[in-house]
Amino acid sequence: MNERIKGKTVAITGASGGLGMEIARQAAKSGANLILMARSFDKLEKLRDELIANYSIKASIYGLDVSKRGDIEDTFSKIEHEVGQIDVFVNNAGFGVFDSVLEMDLDEAEGMIETNVLGLITCTKLVLPGMVSRRSGHIINIASQAGKMATPKSSVYSATKHAVLGFTNSLRMEMHGKGVYVTSVNPGPIRTNFFNIADKEGTYIKNIDRLMIDPVKLAGRIVDAMMTGKREINAPGWMNAGSKIYGLFPRTFETLGRSQFNKK
Template identity: 50%
Template sequence: MNRLDNKVVLITGGSSGLGEQIAYESARQGATVIVCARREHELISVCRRCEELSGNQAYYYELNIAQPERIEEVCQEIFMAFPKVDILVNNAGFGLFRDFLEFDMATAEQMFRVNVLGLMYMTQKIALKMAEEGQGHIINIASQAAKMATTKSTIYSATKFAVLGFSNALRLELKPLNIYVTTVNPGPIETNFFNIADESGNYLKSVDAFVLDPVKLSRKIVNCFNRPKREINAPGIMEVASKMYTLFPHIGDILAASIFNRK
């Protein structure tokens, strides 16, 4: 048997990037995959590939995670179609690298609605169902920006700090219910996330030594689905830097303003 046979994996932001690769790796390991995102065409393509990999039917729901009423509708549809959701991957999110004094606050509010509040709405709905079943695993995709903020990432870092704090408290609350919570804190990933986030178009090239392969990262994430794991941090050098940032904040500010300041 595959590791995820008879498991239902629900992924937000599953139409591209890391979410897409998590869907494929989940399918390879035998899961029934449900992907949610705004773009139906891409969702259909992801589902077809998942079905080829797993031999199971895959499912999709159009979802703007910033709309609570749509989250409610989608969750009700999922609960009518599936007896349980074993793993929830909260991957939907976006960023924009811009100096705070020039940042449009309407965009800042939208980023919080997507990266934080949408994640919380979805988590509560699915966690209530997991609590009824007496098991589950929630994977929240945060960022190394949640541990070490750098220039031009004020709003994005704030949203990911919120996700990290939320996840740490949620992990303690849900542990007695046999529901695991894992936070994933990646550095830059070679995905289309930067098509929006990086207006200069140069960021990924400038941090080439730190850029993560989404296929390899997805494998690491999916491999922890069946076991409790507090965090997944990558790449290693950025995790070391974030620990330095916590232990030696003055040195951390120097690193954040120099070596890791590539925006």
């Protein structure tokens, strides 16, 4: 339970499944009111009804494709008029496709950039002025360990998450003294349907299944950090340690880890 968010409004993109859905459940358990956004409106309806029934909180839902700037602008305009202020905003929507540069589909690459980077930036840009004017708020960006340590077949996905981390770190400095917290979440592989799209052949899941992160536990850490000055949430610990070693000794790390990295 996080008493700091009781009665506050938490907005989440990509809330119809996976990590976003678990964040919504645990935020509702802490007494937060919710704004849930995703492309799958029918799934949002079921989640909204579940959360209202179980926790007696307020929950609003909006169909949203964060790859489309116009949709984001229209949705945020509706939220401002229909719900009001957002206290915590979780940029969770995103997807990845694992392919080598030689084999990648440029339309998929463009979609990843529009969703993972430009969509996240647009959402943040629209929600931030209200937080700054109130001198209170929290932006939480779901990045990835892939934003710290690139591996084969994830060139574009990794590039988008490097961009998210760069954006988040810069924003955190800009918000210093303005009352707005900024946190990046850098998970390794999470046990969600993310890999239904990312891992077309299913080989990556088979190779790392026992190492995958429980989304319920990660969501708990994220909700516990809401409205605090937590800089980063990294999971799992051993992978975050690996990314630090990679930053210090990239050539050695790439050479020694090549056989494992190519198991996607």
